[in-house]
Amino acid sequence: MKVAIIGGGVAGIAAAYALLADKRVTAVHLLEATGRYGGRARTDTASIPGFAFDKGAQCIQDPTRNPLTEIAKKLGFETVEEDAGYRLRVETEDGWKTLPTTEPAIQAIVDEIQASFNENSQKPNVIVAGKPRRTDAAELFGHATSTYGPFTESAETWQTIAADRAREAEGDGANNLLVTKGIGSLVAAWGQKLRPTSGSSYIEHFGAVVSRIVYDDDKVTLTYDSQRLTVDACIVTVPVSVLGNGSIVFEPPLPDTHRNALKVLRLGSYKKLALRLRTPPADIVPGTHYYLAEDDPPGVWQYYRLPYADDVLIAHAAGDFAAALDGLPDSEVFKLFKTRIQTACDGVFFTTGRALTNWSNEPAARGAYSYSAFIGGGPDDPDALRARNALTVPVKRLYFAGEATDPACYGTLQAAYFSGERAAQAVLADVHASCAAFDRAATVAR
Template sequence: MTGTEDVGAEIVEEEVSGDESGREPEAEPEPRGRRAEEGRGHTIVVGAGMAGLAAADLLAERGERVTVLEARDRLGGRIHSVRTWDGVTLDAGASWMRGEENNPLSRLVRDSGARTATFNRSTETAYDPKGRRLLFDRHRRNMEDVNLLHEHMYWATVGATEDQSMEQGIEHALYDVNLVRSRARDATEIVHRIAEADHGAEADEISFTAVGSTHEFSGDDVVFPDGMGELTDHLARGLDVRHEHVVLSVAHDADGVRVRVETPDGEETLTADRVVLTLPLGVLKAGTIDFDPPLPEDKRDAVERLGNGRLEKLFLRFDDVFWGDAEVLVHLGTEEGTWFHWYAGQNVFGTPVLVCRNGGDAARFLAGMEDGEVVEHAMASLRSMFKKAPDPIDHYLTHWMDDPFARGGFSFTAVGSGDSDRVALAEPIEDRVFFAGEATDLEHSATVHGALLSGLREAERILARD
């Protein structure tokens, strides 16, 4: 999603308030989850992202007292919808619902009333390393080759070990399908770029078993013109969410849990029957929270072995659309794999905006630049395709790796890790400390719906044990 939210992003214009954007103020929601019903207890939820709010929402509906602690001054976690540019909403973090049919998010989308829009992928246009537009038949053949490689890779994961990398899988698939010369070059590059965006890592860092572990839904991939944050806002309605509460330590014993936090008014310790932790993998890896007693060894090992992916976004705003009708632009052969996929957002945002995601080594390469240099680098790539492309009038660049409450985009299955690590990460500690978040979900890691399912899973586990 999965995952990667104010995150040091630069923005030039003032953000637009709810009134200025033309939105009607909503009625204050009725408080809920403020006291425990008979037979229920008190649960502290750490993190007001999708996983934490999904858990808190269900617990509150079932009569649990719930207190949500959020380190940031906003909801959403790695979902971060920023309203700017005359009311345009940019999803700086998670933004896609992958397959709208039977997706666990679909019900939440309906309940929240969030608008969705579909990118028209049939307009996808590709350009070669020199910026020359590829013929439609050439690009279609490339994508057929990519699908063939993916199919061979999927079936080859049967019997694969955790020490095999996706890079090895790509090499075997190339040999099996007998692609050569330009077809092999183009298909290989596209497969690598897809892997970097999906996992936030390079193919030689990703376990080959991850190819067969992802589960997709049918239907269109959709985005949210008014921001995916509407989903987390809906879940949080009426809940006791305490912003700017940074967790310092978690202790537990037979009597319950004690969570020490830093607040704007100083340190305090909250007590409850149990706690649900929805910390991103990057935060767990950083070890910024003390545990008493320490986390079990298998959980610590899982945190170390699983991969922490990086994915950053650049939004460019222009005065006019200069790229034609295509809503997806593919640029092959760019430096370090940067600026491979551009998404044209004029139909979604109602203004000329181009969006690009960079993952893995591409993101690492750009991380060494100042924001202005990143924009210049992006424009050099665009101008190789569109010679007269004007300067952008504004930009927004994310820095998820620098965000202390994210420290990355989302988890990935690294070489040497596997399903057992996610199982260990999700295992509760003595019915006191519970763990949720996309990194704890076996079938849908690195996705918003995976985070949702993990939160519901832990809420149901708690409700079943009271």
């Protein structure tokens, strides 16, 4: 049996390992648009010498049950527990102060969002919480610090449906793990082991942008660049934003269930920048994450120094704020953040070495991670909530995987991993069932 996998992120790599473990699989072709493994797990080691900047995923969440914990151990990647505290950096009548995130005005907004979530998650199709009436600092901070806000969801509370979030699996309670050499480096190393582990039955194609998929009951033919590949089954792991924007043509078109799911499942925005510090600023304690409001475009920065790389200042933006920043030239984004941080904190001076992300404009990603968008319909309309599961239903010999297809922990590395394994098992079960049926028919004919 010959299988193709489109996408060399965590889902694609996990699917490849699962397929290659089955002796009946004779060839696995992995087609990846870029020149490397990792997808949205990508480490930049060049922009700030000596520092591994994770442009996408950064934390191994739920480490006691996340397969990447074991993979890091096996491949010899050092991990460090993230034990971060969270604070606000706010301007008061007495100057700039660092305050707890539980300040009463902020906590009131967080509680309001929580109450709205509790109520709205009982219905299939209602937003998490309303849009702020004003964009004053308390509301911005309240939305930023809420666990239903953009820093968790990559979308705003009024863009995403509560019931999707409500079915997420409980966390394991353990601290996240950071990978000192970068999670992107870890995932790339794991992908690069496929070939030495599996020999000639594994064929990797880098720079292979799949643009057309023709499928029927028996075969799938992929077009990438000007080449064609025909296989018995294909696992598609590209982000839902890429599937939804029509850059891959399906023949015949995907069924309505899948096309409707792709209208709902979207990727939100999440932006990161990193700058090398000239001297360690006393106002920014390593291991503490600070929230700082921005006026124009309105939003909230989250900034911090890592305990093991404290000469680098990292800043994150999320949701609509990140989307607005992704629309600006890089130089303006750096300028905006530098001006803001130097106003809010003393002794922040930078030296050479800086890096920035722009996931919204990456052709192979088109966003950060998935959310179930509120696209109208009544509160009981089940379509949006069905979207993640709808996408996992195979269409003839096509199987879909990727973080967005996992309702229990979407938007994470482990979701991608489990989805890849699930799709591989589905391929094996279906193809072997049809082979067995063929053998039975041949025996009867004899």
